[in-house]
Amino acid sequence: xxxxxxxxxxxGQVLSMDLLLAMVVFTVLLGVSANAMDMVSSKMDxxxxxxxxxxxxxxxxxxxxxxxxxxxxxEEGHLPMSMVKPGLAQIDPATGTVNQTLSMKKxxxxxxxxxxxxxxxxxxxxxxxTMIVSPRDSSLNTITISDQEHGETASDILIINRIVMCxxxxxxxxxxxxxxPASDASATELTQPIxxxxxxxxxxxxxxxxPGYNKPGWKCKPFTIxxxxxxxxxxxxxxxxxxxxxKSACWILDSTQNLTDLRFMFTxxxxxxxxxxxxxxxxxxxATIWLHVFSSGNSDEAFDVYIxxxxxNTPVENIKTQYLTPQPCNFVFKVCI
Numbered sequence: 001x002x003x004x005x006x007x008x009x010x011x012g013q014v015l016s017m018d019l020l021l022a023m024v025v026f027t028v029l030l031g032v033s034a035n036a037m038d039m040v041s042s043k044m045d046x047x048x049x050x051x052x053x054x055x056x057x058x059x060x061x062x063x064x065x066x067x068x069x070x071x072x073x074x075e076e077g078h079l080p081m082s083m084v085k086p087g088l089a090q091i092d093p094a095t096g097t098v099n100q101t102l103s104m105k106k107x108x109x110x111x112x113x114x115x116x117x118x119x120x121x122x123x124x125x126x127x128x129x130t131m132i133v134s135p136r137d138s139s140l141n142t143i144t145i146s147d148q149e150h151g152e153t154a155s156d157i158l159i160i161n162r163i164v165m166c167x168x169x170x171x172x173x174x175x176x177x178x179x180x181p182a183s184d185a186s187a188t189e190l191t192q193p194i195x196x197x198x199x200x201x202x203x204x205x206x207x208x209x210x211p212g213y214n215k216p217g218w219k220c221k222p223f224t225i226x227x228x229x230x231x232x233x234x235x236x237x238x239x240x241x242x243x244x245x246x247k248s249a250c251w252i253l254d255s256t257q258n259l260t261d262l263r264f265m266f267t268x269x270x271x272x273x274x275x276x277x278x279x280x281x282x283x284x285x286x287a288t289i290w291l292h293v294f295s296s297g298n299s300d301e302a303f304d305v306y307i308x309x310x311x312x313n314t315p316v317e318n319i320k321t322q323y324l325t326p327q328p329c330n331f332v333f334k335v336c337i
Contacts, residue, residue: 174308
């Protein structure tokens with residue numbers, strides 16, 4: 001019997017070795033599969049986390065752009081920034097509603113207190129971000145609100161690019177005479193007021209005529225000025241384009257009580273008006289001033305005229321017609337996730 005045990009024993013050992021080898025291979029495969037599943041699960045969790053962060057950031061940036069914040073006048077600095085929920089939308093002073101324009105004053109306040117206003121309110125803590133407002137008009141300055149370096153370990157960078165209107169608030173328009181008003185201009189905007197020169201004679205007369213284009217004549221508009229305006233701001237007359245081809249073009253500034261035919265030629269640079277306006281105002285606290293503009297009516301030489309007020313000592317390079325009205329800009333936001 002002992003002689004017959006040899007082959008059976010060897011066969012049993014071979015079977016055991018095969019089984020052990022199979023178990024080892026199975027264990028290895030099981031480990032590899034488990035590791036692969038862990039990796040897939042980890043990537044899915046990471047992707048889900050990134051997607052969740054992107055959704056939160058995008059929603060909060062939309063709120064930042066479309067609301068004025070809380071309180072609505074937070075940029076005035078009446079409250080600590082820790083109590084402020086930022087928003088950049090400009091408030092319409094007439095209706096109190098939010099329009100589709102960003103406030104430069106809010107933008108600058110956000111730039112001064114970026115981390116305090118953004119972290120935990122617009123962005124989850126610990127995220128690096130860059131935010132700029134880039135005007136479509138290359139002659140205007142780009143505003144950098146934040147320029148934080150993105151970490152090399154960032155798994156993703158979310159980029160949000162919105163086209164917005166931005167109120168630079170560097171100047172306020174007192175009046176304008178537009179050669180070709182927009183097609184959606186209101187009837188009031190298209191109606192030419194009756195100039196006080198209308199009933200005068202000879203060169204002083206500015207005959208009233210139906211608003212129209214491609215014909216020579218005067219266009220005249222009134223605006224109100226105060227002693228405080230003259231003391232606290234610099235007031236300029238500007239044209240768009242700055243270089244006027246119309247050789248007959250000229251302008252007059254007067255008031256109903258002090259009519260004149262003293263004409264001035266347009267220049268390529270803004271013309272400071274404070275002294276002229278102070279003379280017209282005299283000792284009165286406020287007065288209605290008339291701007292009179294003569295043009296040939298040639299559409300190829302058409303131009304617009306603006307009178308705007310700017311903060312005292314505003315650099316001459318910032319005295320631009322573009323700063324009197326909201327400008328289209330790209331709002332670009334990058335966040336490192």
